[in-house]
Every structure is written in C-alpha cells, then in structure tokens.
Amino acid sequence: MSELPKLTIAEARDALRKGEVTSVELTEACIAAIDGADALGAVVHKTPEIALDRSRAADARIKAGDAPAMCGIPVGIKDLFCTEGVASQAGSRILEGFRPEYESTVSGKLRDAGAVMLGKLNMDEFAMGSSNETSVYGNAVNPWRAEGSDTALTPGGSSGGSASAVAADLCLGATGTDTGGSIRQPAAFTGTVGLKPTYGRCSRWGIVAFASSLDQAGPMTKTVRDAAIMGAAMMGHDAKDSTSADLPVPDFEAMLTGDIRGKIIGIPREYRMDGMPEEIETLWARGRDMLADAGAEIRDITLPHTKYALPTYYVIAPAEASSNLARYDGVRFGYRAKLAQGDGITEMYEKTRAEGFGAEVRRRVMVGTYVLSAGYYDAYYNRARKVRTLIKRDFETVFDAGVDAILTPATPSAAFALGQKFDDPVQMYLNDVFTVTVNLAGLPGLSVPAGTDAQGLPLGLQLIGRPWEEGALLNVGAALERAAGFVAKPAKWW
C-alpha cells in the first residue's frame, strides 16, 4: 500500500510544486486505498474516471505554474453536495437516481481550484443523525477500534463518511456540513480536525438543505493547517445564496503563527455536565493547561442558557427541515412510489415520502410539522427562536468582555458502538450537547484531536471563535494541536 494517501494537504501541495510527486500518482494511490476500504462504508459513489481526468488537468496546471493550494489534491465530497452528473443523494432513498445538472458552489470552488474529487462520501440521511446509522447506503464505520476489541464503532455523524475517509487516509481532506455538530463530532470521534465556519462563510447553494439557518459547510482534514488551506478554498461570497457574507476571505494559513500569548480563552462553567466521563473532564483540564502554557490567559466564563440549546435546536432544526423537505414530492426528481389503481396525487405524495424517507427523517419532518402547526407555532417555534436570541446573546456578552476564544470538550464521550444508541432518539441527540450552541449562535467552531481515552480512542476539544475570525480561531487551534501532539493513527484492520 502506497504511503502517498497519508500525506497532509500542505505536504502534498509542497511536493506537487517541487515536482516530487504528480497529482496522478497521488490520485491513483488514493483510488487504490478506497478500493481496499469497502469495509469502512465511507465512499458510496466512487468517481475514479473523474478523479484521473482532473488529476491530469491539475498536473498540467502545476507545470504551467498556475496552481492554487488545492490544485491536484485528492479529496472526498460529502453526498449532501450536488455534483454535476454524479449521484448526490444526501444518503436518502428519496434521491435515488438523482444526478444534478449543476455543481454546488463549494464543490465548484474546490473543482475550479484544481482539487480532485475521488467520490461521494457516506452520511446520515439528510444529515440527520450523530452516528451515520440513518444512511440508505448502510453504516459508515470508524477506522478506530478500542484496544483489544473488534467491535465496530461509529465514526460519528452526520459527516461520518468524511471523517472515516480522512482518518483512514483514503483522501487528503473531505468536505463536511454542520447543522448541530455534524463536522465537529465526527472529527472528534476519528482523531481528525473539523472546522465549522461562521454562518454565511460558505455558500449553501447546491448543498441539499436540512435547516437553512443552521447549515454550514466546512473542511475535515488531518491537521489544523490543512483546515486553513482547504477552508479558505471553500469560502467566499456567492450571489446565489442570499445569506452568503460579502466579506474577503483572509489567508488563514499565513495567520498560523502559533503565537497566542495574551489571548483570552474562556472556560464556560455550564459545559461541565452531570455524569460527564472523567476522561473528558481531564482532557478539558489538560487543554486549559496547554493553552495557558502557550501564554494564553484562561478565564472562567458563564453562558447561562446553554442547557436550553439542545431543546431549542430540536424545535428549530425539524421546523426548517419540514419546510425544506417538502420539495421531495415524487414530481421533479428522485424516487416516486408505485401507485395502486385509483391513487391520486395525494396518495402519490404520501406513499413516496413514506417509502423514500427513513425513520429518523420521517420523525423529524413530522415533529417540525407539529411545532409549526396552527396553535403550536407560538408555544414551540416562536419560543425557540426567542431562546435562540438569548443563547446568541450569551456569547456576545463574553466576546464583548474581551474573550478571544472558548474552549470546551467536543463530545460527551469517545466513539460508541454502532447500534448502541440507535433506538433512543433523545439519547442520540445528547451527542451534540457541546456543539449545537455554536450553530444556534452562527459562530465558527473547530474540533482538534487532543488525546485518547483509556481504550486508546481519540478525543477532541472544541474551540469556539468570534464571528468571521476563523483565522484567529485556527491559530489557537494550531497552538493546541502542537501542545497536544496527537499523532496516533488507527491500526489497519479493513
């Protein structure tokens, strides 16, 4: 097995520019790694021909001296992104056979920068899940296993295929999306880095919508530097998304000085949850010490409405989903149910949606329908939007008091076994307890691998930054990454 897929994006970029390796060689090595990793369930639509075509074009561009940082870099694309002529199903049966006639803005930006798409990556259906168990393709599996165990673990979700593919060195980086933690939680479960940018940084155009006021695309990579490189290539203003921010995207990589002296890092007391495993507590304390040793000032802060974030999310996200998913009606694209004699259009809608959506998606669409229905709109939906204002205000208050970034655990546990939480939706929702506040407040969040638990499984810490200051956030992340020195890799069993 070639060592090339183990390269970071930064290493590969430098080697490509020096002529030490070609994009075709890198791409062929990744294709071979993917073909040998079907047991991970990470890549659900392989696109080797497209990859080889693009890698040849990238090599020509590099030779001509016209090569942006991502040029020639093999990446995976989450199935939620519409990719021209390539299946884009959002992990759902209802988009069976759908081949978009257009390319999402974010995947298009990567393509135009010369990045090489290897294939589409597994995910929870419509990004609704925290374990990648709701996918029509079947589970994605974590390349990590507990020491001395062969139990299959979740790579997290919803971007489980992206996390698994990056952790197993099937690609150099992958796109993810994050509505309540779907980039940061899987990154933490797989020892990889995940960045959820500020709401509005990445265009949502062409990304299958789940909850439009929360959804944000971002990079999933092996290092913080790679997240800076790939993230910058994904961001930028887009007239086709009315919530896209018309702000310049700085050179994040140039901001990675590692110097965080004098930065104020907030430690929110509300993130100390009852029943939190001691390992998580210890890791968090170590992270605090590492940032203090690097010269940051540690300050205890309060975010008083934290406990209301998950219930707020589980009103707002299903409400928006019920509206967004109304478009899956069996008329314009995707699956249509077989109809019985005499069935009319209503039966077509009802049967198509019952057969096309999986159980969790049906559940959330119906919960969303309920909280938006006459008589309950004020009690649930409007109230949740008001609490969302309070949650955002909590963050504004601490940032106004001078806090530069906030340090929290990324997840309440290490990766758990597939099947373990699947039958209890509320237990599953608790996975997002540390990440969901960030989406509600529209802030950038970064998950950095920071250690392992007693069973040798990776654990992540989360950093939350000020709006639009991904560069400063990544710089704190780089300092944490350096101090933590997490270099472990999963032992290959697949």
Added chain:
Amino acid sequence: MSIDRATAAKVAKLARIKVEEADLPALADDFNAILGFIEQLQELDVDAVEPMTSVTPMRLTRREDVVTDGNQQAKVLSNAPDAREGFFAVPKVVE
C-alpha cells in the same frame, strides 16, 4: 402536552407522509419523548425577547429584477420520475 393517536395521524397527514394505523401508537410515543425533551423551554421568561430572524445581523441583498437564467427545459426535466412533452407528469388531480 401529550400527543394521542389522532394527533399523530393528523400530523402525518399534514406532512404528507403515509403512516399505517398500526404504527400510530409508536409514532405518538416518539413524539411525546421528543416533546417532553423540548418542554424545558417553557421554563424561561421570554416575553421581552425578540425572536431571531437572522443569526448574522445582515440585510438580505437584492439584485436587479431581470432574467438571469432560463431556456433549460431539458435539464430541469432530466431528473423527473415522469416527464412528458416538456412537462412534469403526475396522476390525475381533478376528477
């Protein structure tokens, strides 16, 4: 607030998702578990709080009111389960 079978059936109808009679009690139980979880929001006094409409304080941008795209009938129809003569085809709507 407890959701009964009839409410579950009504919500399924509003969402245009067919749910078999036999599955309604389990669905109502699911709803109740989730609604029990979100019930905590009632603890807060939010009378003086504005509901959030946009997470980043920005005005949605406007553009010139002109045609920017079009003439893509074949592409628009290319993914339809049933397209005929340039239209999306559906079962009979009006008797």
